[in-house]
Amino acid sequence: MTPESLLATIVLVIALVMFLFIFVIIALSLLRWIKTPMYHPPAIRVEDYLCPKCGSKKLELVGRRTLRCKRCGTTFTIQPETTETHLTVLPFFRWIPIFCPFPQAEANSTH
Numbered sequence: 001m002t003p004e005s006l007l008a009t010i011v012l013v014i015a016l017v018m019f020l021f022i023f024v025i026i027a028l029s030l031l032r033w034i035k036t037p038m039y040h041p042p043a044i045r046v047e048d049y050l051c052p053k054c055g056s057k058k059l060e061l062v063g064r065r066t067l068r069c070k071r072c073g074t075t076f077t078i079q080p081e082t083t084e085t086h087l088t089v090l091p092f093f094r095w096i097p098i099f100c101p102f103p104q105a106e107a108n109s110t111h
Contacts (some may be wrong), residue, residue, distance in 0.1 A: 044078065053077055 001009075044067075046059050051069035058070040068075045 049078060 009064060044059055044065065046067065047057065049059060049067060050057055051072060051074055052072040054069060054072045056069055056071040057099065059067045060070055062068045062075060063077075065079070066077050067073060
């Protein structure tokens with residue numbers, strides 16, 4: 001084997017390993033996304049909340065997580081008490097510069 005063909009083989013093997021690594025990461029993230037159950041927030045009990053402006057318990061449900069005070073008219077949203085954060089894998093095009101960095105243009109370039 002000549003040194004050029006050996007170098008080409010090494011580069012090809014490294015590229016194949018990087019491709020397989022990225023493919024496995026994307027496949028695992030898709031499988032995790034498919035298996036993740038949908039998060040349905042618990043039903044809102046209006047009696048559990050107070051108006052942030054006047055402190056009244058006379059509230060009405062306006063939207064899914066929106067309440068309106070019957071006394072002062074303030075409309076506000078409430079957040080679920082437990083929030084789940086899901087890790088996501090970046091899309092493939094964001095992984096490319098990690099493995100194949102693009103060459104930087106020189107500052108004195110005439111182009």
